[in-house]
Amino acid sequence: MKIKMLIAIFLLLSSTLFADGYNPTTLVVPPFKHTFGYSRITRSSLKMVAGDKIKFNNPQGIAAVKLRALDDKSTKKDDDELTVFAVNSGDHEIFYNKGYKWFGTYGGFGSGEGKLWNPMGICANPLGDIWVADTKNDRVVKLYCDSMNLEFVKSVGEYGLFDGEFDAPSDIAMDPKGRVYVADTGNDRIQVFSKDGEFLFSFSGTADFHLIKPTAIDVIGKIERWSFYNEGFIVVVDDNRTRVVQFTMDGKPLSSISTYGLGIENARLGYIAIDYYNNIYVTDENNSQIHIFDRKLKFITSFGREGTGSAEFYHPRGITIWKRFGQVFVLGKNEAQYYWIGVDAYVKGVFPAIFTEERPGVTISLFITQPAHINVKIFTKEKGELVRTLVPKLKRDIGEENIVWDGLNNDGTLVPPGKYEIKVTLRPTYSSKGSFEKKMTCYAERQ
Missing domain, CATH: 2.120.10.30 (TolB, C-terminal domain)
Structure with missing residues (x-):
């Protein structure tokens, strides 16, 4: 057999x-x-x-x-x-x-x-x-x-x-x-x-x-x-x-x-x-x-x-x-x-969804079902260009997590007006670590 x-x-x-x-x-x-x-x-x-x-x-x-x-x-x-x-x-x-x-x-x-x-x-x-x-x-x-x-x-x-x-x-x-x-x-x-x-x-x-x-x-x-x-x-x-x-x-x-x-x-x-x-x-x-x-x-x-x-x-x-x-x-x-x-999560919201030069930045609110390493990257929605790596492999615990993007790019300057794609990747800390990751996408706009 x-x-x-x-x-x-x-x-x-x-x-x-x-x-x-x-x-x-x-x-x-x-x-x-x-x-x-x-x-x-x-x-x-x-x-x-x-x-x-x-x-x-x-x-x-x-x-x-x-x-x-x-x-x-x-x-x-x-x-x-x-x-x-x-x-x-x-x-x-x-x-x-x-x-x-x-x-x-x-x-x-x-x-x-x-x-x-x-x-x-x-x-x-x-x-x-x-x-x-x-x-x-x-x-x-x-x-x-x-x-x-x-x-x-x-x-x-x-x-x-x-x-x-x-x-x-x-x-x-x-x-x-x-x-x-x-x-x-x-x-x-x-x-x-x-x-x-x-x-x-x-x-x-x-x-x-x-x-x-x-x-x-x-x-x-x-x-x-x-x-x-x-x-x-x-x-x-x-x-x-x-x-x-x-x-x-x-x-x-x-x-x-x-x-x-x-x-x-x-x-x-x-x-x-x-x-x-x-x-x-x-x-x-x-x-x-x-x-x-x-x-x-x-x-x-x-x-x-x-x-x-x-x-x-x-x-x-x-x-x-x-x-x-x-x-x-x-x-x-x-x-x-x-x-x-593994790990699961959902985006509770992006607050505010639209930000300005006078009030820059947004908060990405997540709910996580297992401890996880989180990576957040911001891209331009139109061309898909990376503008900011926000959270490099930061370990977060179970429950609600609020991650702040101040509206700046990797050079420290405010991003220009436009729509931005926020890509969130969660990786387990053990068990399925290395063989599974959870990916989510949400959006924000700068006027």
């Missing part, structure tokens, strides 16, 4: 741009040399690769990691080659890739060792520690991956409401120290365990703020290796999958945001992932989108729509991000997709 067929377990054929101009680029399809032309896998392509061994049946959580056991220390060329673990809840199993050549499964219906019952969330670390929220067994299960096989280590918990007991746990996450955080859905709380599964503490909010049936969780620690800000926090989805809540590492509420408050109708929030810049990504199964927030839980943008093309999803559930390279895997109802983190 060809290698490009083998690697397609989590990848799908890159699609073309849309005739309606839809082309969001907060996430972008990796280049051909990285994916062999594949960035999505569907039911039919999965069957071509894995035969009847693996079928999409209520897929849920997903985790991607660079296992140390598979890391060739003599080269960096394999550093982006990940092992991806996906929960196939309807078949009570986990499926995963063994390098680029083989696939494995673990589980099957049951409650004994090596068995699962409608598992939901999953997390993994480079040491090979894998934790699964074994939902209908009211427990969490620790596994170990030796690079090729998943092995049972232990199970923790049983049905109940006391410390270390669960009622339908839905999701699970690990911090850099190996501590385990469990969304104990039926008990309206988060439980925290040591790396060996010993109960540490739980939290459910405060007297004024309560968790309501938490269904998803992710965490980033202060000592996270691949984190720009080196700050720690916990993010939870709760309240009938309509609210995102941020907590400190010891369970104190920081902020919350509701889909109702954002005006997002019919939302059904799924799973959570956090990137290198601590931005928060939450899937929305009903709207076939990913909602993205900054590290303070301020809404940035919604990415995607329902469909089968690029930047389109079919009821996305699980999401995971390998922070080092910004590799994003999204697991949908009957598909899996692979993206890199």
Whole structure:
């Protein structure tokens, strides 16, 4: 079987741009040399690769990691080659890739060792520690991956409401120290365990703020290796999958945001992932989108729509991000997709659009969805002659950015009357850096 067929377990054929101009680029399809032309896998392509061994049946959580056991220390060329673990809840199993050549499964219906019952969330670390929220067994299960096989280590918990007991746990996450955080859905709380599964503490909010049936969780620690800000926090989805809540590492509420408050109708929030810049990504199964927030839980943008093309999803559930390279895997109802983190932006306006000698200059107002290096050049509209290089590779953060052109050319004199074309180029700071750039054009006039 060809290698490009083998690697397609989590990848799908890159699609073309849309005739309606839809082309969001907060996430972008990796280049051909990285994916062999594949960035999505569907039911039919999965069957071509894995035969009847693996079928999409209520897929849920997903985790991607660079296992140390598979890391060739003599080269960096394999550093982006990940092992991806996906929960196939309807078949009570986990499926995963063994390098680029083989696939494995673990589980099957049951409650004994090596068995699962409608598992939901999953997390993994480079040491090979894998934790699964074994939902209908009211427990969490620790596994170990030796690079090729998943092995049972232990199970923790049983049905109940006391410390270390669960009622339908839905999701699970690990911090850099190996501590385990469990969304104990039926008990309206988060439980925290040591790396060996010993109960540490739980939290459910405060007297004024309560968790309501938490269904998803992710965490980033202060000592996270691949984190720009080196700050720690916990993010939870709760309240009938309509609210995102941020907590400190010891369970104190920081902020919350509701889909109702954002005006997002019919939302059904799924799973959570956090990137290198601590931005928060939450899937929305009903709207076939990913909602993205900054590290303070301020809404940035919604990415995607329902469909089968690029930047389109079919009821996305699980999401995971390998922070080092910004590799994003999204697991949908009957598909899996692979993206890199890019950058998107739009021009809010040029103010004023017309300037004079008495009042020279304009402000170019942009909104940016990812940190980016920005370059702005001014050209005459009629002849396309460069008159000013305004912002040479200046790094700007997420959100609104206002860039001032004083109306002068590169020689420091006021440009003559006429129309001017403002070309803005944004380049990602990592992930798709070097393989993608976003270009926009706006206009100003000097009278």
